[in-house]
Amino acid sequence: MAEKTFGGVIGYALAPKKQNSFIRDSLVSLAKSRGIELVRVDSDKPLADQGPFDCVLHKLYGDDWKRQLREFQSRFPNAVILDAPEAIERLHNRISMLQVVSELQIQDRTETFGIPKQIVIYDKATLMDPQAGESLKFPVIAKPLVADGSAKSHKMALVFTRDALDKLKPPIVLQEFVNHGGVIFKVYVVGEHVRCVKRKSLPDVSEEKTVGVSENLLSFSQVSNLANHDAGNDSDGYYRLMHLEDTEMPPNAFVVDIARGLRRALKLNLFNFDVIRDARYGNRYLIIDINYFPGYAKMPGYEAVLTQFFCEVMLKKEQEEQQGESHVPVSTKDNEESFQV
Ligand SMILES: Nc1ncnc2c1ncn2[C@@H]1O[C@H](COP(=O)(O)OP(=O)(O)OP(=O)(O)O)[C@@H](O)[C@H]1O
Numbered sequence: 001m002a003e004k005t006f007g008g009v010i011g012y013a014l015a016p017k018k019q020n021s022f023i024r025d026s027l028v029s030l031a032k033s034r035g036i037e038l039v040r041v042d043s044d045k046p047l048a049d050q051g052p053f054d055c056v057l058h059k060l061y062g063d064d065w066k067r068q069l070r071e072f073q074s075r076f077p078n079a080v081i082l083d084a085p086e087a088i089e090r091l092h093n094r095i096s097m098l099q100v101v102s103e104l105q106i107q108d109r110t111e112t113f114g115i116p117k118q119i120v121i122y123d124k125a126t127l128m129d130p131q132a133g134e135s136l137k138f139p140v141i142a143k144p145l146v147a148d149g150s151a152k153s154h155k156m157a158l159v160f161t162r163d164a165l166d167k168l169k170p171p172i173v174l175q176e177f178v179n180h181g182g183v184i185f186k187v188y189v190v191g192e193h194v195r196c197v198k199r200k201s202l203p204d205v206s207e208e209k210t211v212g213v214s215e216n217l218l219s220f221s222q223v224s225n226l227a228n229h230d231a232g233n234d235s236d237g238y239y240r241l242m243h244l245e246d247t248e249m250p251p252n253a254f255v256v257d258i259a260r261g262l263r264r265a266l267k268l269n270l271f272n273f274d275v276i277r278d279a280r281y282g283n284r285y286l287i288i289d290i291n292y293f294p295g296y297a298k299m300p301g302y303e304a305v306l307t308q309f310f311c312e313v314m315l316k317k318e319q320e321e322q323q324g325e326s327h328v329p330v331s332t333k334d335n336e337e338s339f340q341v
């Protein structure tokens, strides 16, 4: 007997760049073969006037969009919004983003995890205070506090000395740089599905480099998205190509435990997180970044994973409807149910 499928219509509201990379023909046709229709949300019309959609998939920012989602949800209480904007917003600030890591508990593992030591600086006066950054070991990475998808929010600086801090523009997070062998692990989460991949990262910094460095601040942006040839700038001996294939992956069960714990705590279905392995210990892992709706198309076989997830969403929605439940996930209240397959 053929497997029963639960089809439906999914409206997607994505910025043009995201739409181009994510909505590929290969995804659209695979989803269609399982009864899922992917339809673009027209940004020139109110969301609530469009559809009907069983589900809205979105990565847009701002109060107007949040209002549109609320209106849509009140008109279509059974529709699923992936994900709730208030849950996503937690990832727009690099402090609240990582706070959730301390809530996680993972048992029976020899590996440990956490986040690098970090502080937040809101204004120039605090930054200029000689005590600023005193609790941190240099080098540090200065990151914009806000992670709102803008190019600016990805502009980082590796800061070698305290006196270089005056070149920075608050509000910023200063995070201790941790040597990790130049390779980062990106863990993609799609509902219950978890996939870990390796990517190029910043190379280790030696003590001598910190002392003798000619520049006391180095700016960079989206280093893990660079193609191999872009990351090589051997002339100053700083960047070098990394041999990703030589790096051992973290144990899969450990990564999956963290991913599922984060997913529950964040009440999100679609995100990835960046993990580095602290070179001083070998079994200590640090989570340094969490991103909403990342570049899934970079994940091999993303079409099958996303299609399966869409089917699970439709199945769960159907089951909830049969039980006479509606989920109104657009809320920050702690006791509110979020939609998770
Ligand atoms: N504490 C750290 N120690 C060592 N390297 C780090 C640290 N924090 C960040 N990095 C390096 O800097 C890169 C960018 O940092 P981060 O991931 O926080 O920025 P982002 O712009 O939010 O990245 P993404 O493009 O994944 O959203 C990381 O991929 C990693 O290579």
Ligand SMILES: O=P(O)(O)O[C@H]1[C@H](O)[C@@H](O)[C@H](OP(=O)(O)O)[C@@H](OP(=O)(O)O)[C@H]1O
Binding pocket: 018, 021, 148, 149, 150, 186, 224, 225, 272, 291, 292, 293, 294, 295, 296, 298
């Ligand atoms: O558009 P913003 O909100 O800046 O989000 C980015 C994330 O921060 C990155 O993590 C995504 O790249 P990765 O999938 O390689 O992490 C990156 O993927 P993309 O460049 O393929 O869209 C973006 O999703």
Ligand SMILES: [Mg+2]
Binding pocket: 274, 289
């Ligand atoms: Mg990152």
Ligand SMILES: [Mg+2]
Binding pocket: 147, 289, 290, 291
């Ligand atoms: Mg990020």
